[in-house]
Amino acid sequence: MATDRSQGQDLRAARAKLALYVAIGAMLAFVLAHNERFLVDPADPAWPHLRAFAPWLLPHGLVGGVALLLGLTQFSTRLRVRHAAVHRACGWAYVCAVAVAAPLGAVLAFRDQEIGYAPSFGAAGCLFAFLWLLATGMALWFILHREVDRHRRWMTRSLAIALVFLEVRVVEGLTGWGATPASDEMIVWLCVALGYPLADLALELGDRLGMRAGGAGQREAGRPR
16 A cells, blocks of 8 residues: 555656646747747847847757757656766756856846836846855755755755846736736846755655655554554
């Protein structure tokens, strides 16, 4: 019976992870269709802005997108168990991608003052870069010291910050609130500020479910046969 409960817990965890992947995939598809149409439309009005910022924007966008995909691989139990070498390689590649994408994002946030953004938007970009680099660096530190649980927690925070790239664009696309620099900045600040708390909430819920399942399994095992 305890084995059945454990299997049921594993199944629920797998379903929750699948739901997260589906949600992220849906956000990515929305952003590509709504925000990145310029990639296939040379007449898109965003091109003048993009050409001016291309030396910074294109590396940031490409490397940041790769970082997001690599970050998701770090939560694949199958990859970690069956292909440990690939899992580690993806992890190192993720660290390198973050080290490139995060500073470029901060630079772009300050460069956006040229198109009407306030200096505080640059501060938001710096905070985003700092939190992403901090979480990723802490995750690397703990896995190098074989502290797997702390590594998992910091990787969760790192991924939560990486998802800000999608969250901002989805919120603006669905609500239309990003039409001005001021509203765009407000949404960026909000998503960045919520990154760590939402990650910690997800970790707390996961821990509580795990403890509940573990306690049920111990009680079941302790019953007389």
